[in-house]
Amino acid sequence: MTKQTTIPPPAEDWLELDRQLCFALYSASLAMTKMYKPILSELGLTYPQYLVMLVLWQQSAITISDLGGKLKLDSGTLTPLLKRLEAAGYVHRERDTDDERRVLVTLTQSGRNLRQAAAGIPEEILCATQCSLEEIQSLTKRLQDLRSTLEVARAED
The missing domain is CATH 1.10.10.10 (Winged helix-like DNA-binding domain superfamily/Winged helix DNA-binding domain)
Known part of the structure; x- marks a missing residue:
């Protein structure tokens, strides 16, 4: 990986399930x-x-x-x-x-x-998320960027 991030010493246990990005993504995907x-x-x-x-x-x-x-x-x-x-x-x-x-x-x-x-499915899902269109677009872009970053990191290993 090219970018190193220093993780501060945890005030709490970083191995708690609810602190895991992977689980947040996984469980959100299941819910979706x-x-x-x-x-x-x-x-x-x-x-x-x-x-x-x-x-x-x-x-x-x-x-x-x-x-x-x-x-x-x-x-x-x-x-x-x-x-x-x-x-x-x-x-x-x-x-x-x-x-x-x-x-x-x-x-x-x-x-x-x-x-x-x-044709009506995206609007139905948008309503279910209780997010604005702008929030959904921003979240989608951030997740696409995260996927790209992870793909690059995996390719470098």
Whole structure:
């Protein structure tokens, strides 16, 4: 790591669960996923499938490799998700004609139509957080910056 931070001697035990950033992030992630579950079940989606659809609604054709990079998931995790989305009629997978090693994922018309049904989800989640839009945007940016910093630190090790 390039940046060293000196941790002051703890006035209290730093190994308490509630002092752990990792646990705060983990438990907040669990709470967020639980918030999404009933909303997404109305659309017939799981949370990971919703994340895939979010990417595809921005970019209607993408390789599995690029999709995995955006979602920070490996192909072993993505393939079953994509198979279920394909069985539901939302996506189509096919080999790239230019490079048979690559598999392209594209939205079907049903997948494109699902976007309209999902349009109210962000507002519903925003209301549940009881945060302002500015607070959510700031928190999202800070978490993205933290993720980037941690990725760089891990790459340096």
